[in-house]
Amino acid sequence: MSALNIKKGSTKKSAYELRDPNAEVFETHTLAVIVDNEAGALARVIGLFSGRGYNIDSLTVAEVDHLGHTSRITIVTRGTPAIIEQIKAQLGRIVPVHDVHDLTVEGPSVERELALFKVRGTGNDRVEALRLADIFRANVMDSTLESFIFELTGTPDKVDAFAELMRPLGLVELARTGVAALSRGSE
Amino acid sequence: MTRQMTGAKMVVQALKDQGVDTVFGYPGGAVLPIYDEIFQQNEIQHVLVRHEQGAVHAAEGYARSTGKPGVVLVTSGPGATNAVTGLTDALLDSIPLVVLTGQVPTFMIGTDGFQEADTVGITRPCTKHNWLVKDTEKLAETIHQAFHVAVTGRPGPTLVDIPKDVQFAQGSYVTPQKSRTDNYQPQMKGDIADITALVEMIEAAERPVFYTGGGVINSGPGASQLLRELVEATGFPITSTLMGLGAYPATGEKWIGMLGMHGLYEANMAMHDCDLMINIGARFDDRITGRIDAFSPGSKKAHIDIDPSSINKVVRVDVPIVGDVGHVLEDLLRIWKSRGRKTNTDALKTWWTQINAWRDVKCLTYTNSDTIIKPQYAVERLEALTRGKDRYVTTEVGQHQMWAAQFMDFNEPGRWMTSGGLGTMGYGLPASVGVQQAHPDALVINVAGDASWLMNMQEMGTAVQFRLPIKQFILNNERLGMVRQWQQLLHGERYSHSWSDSLPDFVKLAEAFGCKGRVVSNPSELDDAIEEMMAYDGPFILDVLVEKHENCFPMIPSGEPHNSMLLGEVEATDAIRGKGATLV
Ligand SMILES: Cc1ncc(C[n+]2csc(CCOP(=O)(O)OP(=O)(O)O)c2C)c(N)n1
Numbered sequence: 001m002s003a004l005n006i007k008k009g010s011t012k013k014s015a016y017e018l019r020d021p022n023a024e025v026f027e028t029h030t031l032a033v034i035v036d037n038e039a040g041a042l043a044r045v046i047g048l049f050s051g052r053g054y055n056i057d058s059l060t061v062a063e064v065d066h067l068g069h070t071s072r073i074t075i076v077t078r079g080t081p082a083i084i085e086q087i088k089a090q091l092g093r094i095v096p097v098h099d100v101h102d103l104t105v106e107g108p109s110v111e112r113e114l115a116l117f118k119v120r121g122t123g124n125d126r127v128e129a130l131r132l133a134d135i136f137r138a139n140v141m142d143s144t145l146e147s148f149i150f151e152l153t154g155t156p157d158k159v160d161a162f163a164e165l166m167r168p169l170g171l172v173e174l175a176r177t178g179v180a181a182l183s184r185g186s187e
Numbered sequence: 188m189t190r191q192m193t194g195a196k197m198v199v200q201a202l203k204d205q206g207v208d209t210v211f212g213y214p215g216g217a218v219l220p221i222y223d224e225i226f227q228q229n230e231i232q233h234v235l236v237r238h239e240q241g242a243v244h245a246a247e248g249y250a251r252s253t254g255k256p257g258v259v260l261v262t263s264g265p266g267a268t269n270a271v272t273g274l275t276d277a278l279l280d281s282i283p284l285v286v287l288t289g290q291v292p293t294f295m296i297g298t299d300g301f302q303e304a305d306t307v308g309i310t311r312p313c314t315k316h317n318w319l320v321k322d323t324e325k326l327a328e329t330i331h332q333a334f335h336v337a338v339t340g341r342p343g344p345t346l347v348d349i350p351k352d353v354q355f356a357q358g359s360y361v362t363p364q365k366s367r368t369d370n371y372q373p374q375m376k377g378d379i380a381d382i383t384a385l386v387e388m389i390e391a392a393e394r395p396v397f398y399t400g401g402g403v404i405n406s407g408p409g410a411s412q413l414l415r416e417l418v419e420a421t422g423f424p425i426t427s428t429l430m431g432l433g434a435y436p437a438t439g440e441k442w443i444g445m446l447g448m449h450g451l452y453e454a455n456m457a458m459h460d461c462d463l464m465i466n467i468g469a470r471f472d473d474r475i476t477g478r479i480d481a482f483s484p485g486s487k488k489a490h491i492d493i494d495p496s497s498i499n500k501v502v503r504v505d506v507p508i509v510g511d512v513g514h515v516l517e518d519l520l521r522i523w524k525s526r527g528r529k530t531n532t533d534a535l536k537t538w539w540t541q542i543n544a545w546r547d548v549k550c551l552t553y554t555n556s557d558t559i560i561k562p563q564y565a566v567e568r569l570e571a572l573t574r575g576k577d578r579y580v581t582t583e584v585g586q587h588q589m590w591a592a593q594f595m596d597f598n599e600p601g602r603w604m605t606s607g608g609l610g611t612m613g614y615g616l617p618a619s620v621g622v623q624q625a626h627p628d629a630l631v632i633n634v635a636g637d638a639s640w641l642m643n644m645q646e647m648g649t650a651v652q653f654r655l656p657i658k659q660f661i662l663n664n665e666r667l668g669m670v671r672q673w674q675q676l677l678h679g680e681r682y683s684h685s686w687s688d689s690l691p692d693f694v695k696l697a698e699a700f701g702c703k704g705r706v707v708s709n710p711s712e713l714d715d716a717i718e719e720m721m722a723y724d725g726p727f728i729l730d731v732l733v734e735k736h737e738n739c740f741p742m743i744p745s746g747e748p749h750n751s752m753l754l755g756e757v758e759a760t761d762a763i764r765g766k767g768a769t770l771v
Pocket residue numbers: 583584585586587588610611612613635636637638639640662664666667668669670
């Protein structure tokens with residue numbers, strides 16, 4: 001339904017408005033922000049969050065349209081419904097921002113994150129780490145006699161869960177990309 | 188056909204093509220090529236200020252009194268950092284400015300070169316948008332975009348940072364018409380269904396009030412005209428924020444005065460008790476709302492604003508309308524008329540009876556004296572003696588600012604320039620310079636406090652040099668009056684550092700600058716002093732020695748709702764308590 005598509009500048013006409021606007025509960029939302037790929041665009045977005053005291057749980061950014069010079073910034077943020085609305089409106093105000101999509105309210109979406117785990121260990125721990133990696137469908141990207149680097153792609157929850165399991169088995173370093181997300185369907 | 192020219196020449200050409208007649212600026216190493224071009228032409232006048240902050244405030248005064256963007260040119264490093272306060276001021280009050288800064292050459296950026304500062308980094312949060320131009324080919328288009336962004340949608344300051352090698356290099360000039368502006372096109376028209384919903388509310392409202400702000404003035408003279416038509420046709424009472432004064436005439440019958448912390452009793456009571464609040468181009472600032480959870484508890488609220496982020500930011504509204512005030516009011520009037528121009532006349536009559544009863548409280552009453560000049564009296568006399576003249580008023584920040592807003596009448600938009608959002612002491616004098624530059628024959632008065640005035644007093648030199656006959660009307664209480672008032676109300680009369688010691692002799696200071704001054708302390712001589720100030724052909728400083736411990740009333744203590752206003756001295760000492768004490 002097109003009314004769910006939050007156009008730059010609009011603050012209403014989303015299903016989101018049907019909820020209690022004064023609720024004090026914190027919600028987690030994934031926002032996709034399409035910006036001109038120009039110097040300082042990312043700084044503007046980040047500066048908005050720090051300057052106005054909003055949360056960033058995760059942030060990814062990369063150019064997605066080389067010819068059109070646009071980048072996609074995916075931000076996972078938390079706040080009350082009113083704060084989330086305000087964040088979207090403030091993002092829409094930034095001159096190089098073309099579009100702000102709230103993937104959390106625009107219907108189902110796919111969210112994925114890539115993570116690299118360095119796990120050091122020998123003996124049973126090493127065998128167990130490899131067994132769990134197999135269950136999680138993590139790939140071995142590098143190995144020595146006493147370490148592995150696993151690559152895992154999945155939802156942030158899955159990455160969290162795998163990290164928890166690896167910790168007692170010798171997790172020494174973890175690198176995460178942050179969330180990339182797209183709404184499901186043909187649109 | 189594209190014309191080749193240096194970046195410096197392009198700057199001047201772009202300004203000319205944008206219709207700029209005045210630039211406020213201050214030279215330095217990183218802008219010398221541009222100054223060289225300015226030297227070689229006569230179409231654009233450059234006003235040499237004495238401090239870059241002064242340049243930005245002067246440009247703000249110019250912009251607000253003309254409706255055109257103000258233009259500033261300063262050098263890199265300290266030139267740019269000195270402009271930061273003015274940029275922030277313009278951002279908060281939505282004033283269109285284009286600020287051009289010099290920068291060290293591109294190959295030196297990042298090396299901590301002499302007078303290098305990360306200007307776009309520093310000014311990112313205090314401009315609407317800014318650009319660093321690294322290629323002369325992009326310079327002209329960027330400047331045109333800076334004008335477009337500054338004046339389009341909710342106006343604000345933009346900044347273009349131009350490295351020195353970009354000024355020297357050759358590139359092709361692009362005209363404003365050929366420049367890309369389609370990437371920034373905010374929505375101007377409001378949603379017709381929402382406007383119709385508001386019309387329905389207008390038809391039924393029993394206790395309506397228009398609450399208007401600077402957005403009406405920013406929308407242009409047409410918006411003020413439509414507002415007047417709407418108010419007269421509906422017969423609804425109208426109040427305004429500090430920033431919106433003049434959009435509806437203060438002499439108008441439906442005018443119930445400014446609202447807010449130092450607003451009029453009748454205006455604040457009407458806001459508190461209304462059943463329909465129609466916010467037109469205002470932003471529910473905390474000076475206006477007081478305690479949010481007790482703000483106008485029984486009303487439905489509509490909000491017309493061009494900036495979607497203003498809507499539901501502070502106060503949740505029932506009918507949000509995103510659009511330009513002028514466009515929305517046009518549609519609103521058309522729809523309301525086509526539906527038969529209905530209002531709830533009986534209920535309105537009762538509402539006006541109530542409002543008139545509040546008016547009868549005469550909240551601006553003060554105890555006058557025939558030995559000491561009361562600041563309110565001074566402003567009243569200034570109003571009486573200048574009313575009807577082609578007059579522009581600027582102010583500094585403090586008690587005097589509030590008294591000017593309370594006791595002076597503004598009947599046209601763009602006649603009242605004050606620092607509302609940022610509350611910048613030192614705004615008024617340079618702003619008066621900018622206003623006078625734009626309106627050479629008008630009477631331009633800065634109503635000032637002694638402390639604020641000192642903050643940018645160097646700009647008297649600018650006024651003298653450019654023969655700008657600005658009138659500086661200083662309400663001298665030898666105090667940081669507004670601070671002292673808060674210390675009385677909040678901190679047990681412990682007046683920590685809120686007096687102005689070692690003040691200069693303002694008359695001698697005027698003479699030192701090459702203009703004229705006069706000091707007045709006797710109420711019976713005040714009129715004569717004001718007349719002399721107005722008659723003098725040149726800048727004039729009138730040092731009005733006023734009652735030192737006068738407080739500004741009415742006042743809504745912070746943390747309190749609209750209906751608990753302090754009206755006078757008896758209630759005032761230690762009036763701010765509890766949670767309110769942490770608010771500013
Ligand atoms: C740049 C700046 N610094 C500090 C303040 C805080 N402040 C607000 S009003 C005020 C006192 C102003 O005194 P004065 O200009 O003499 O005016 P009065 O209140 O006495 O009329 C101060 C210090 C401010 N608004 N701006």
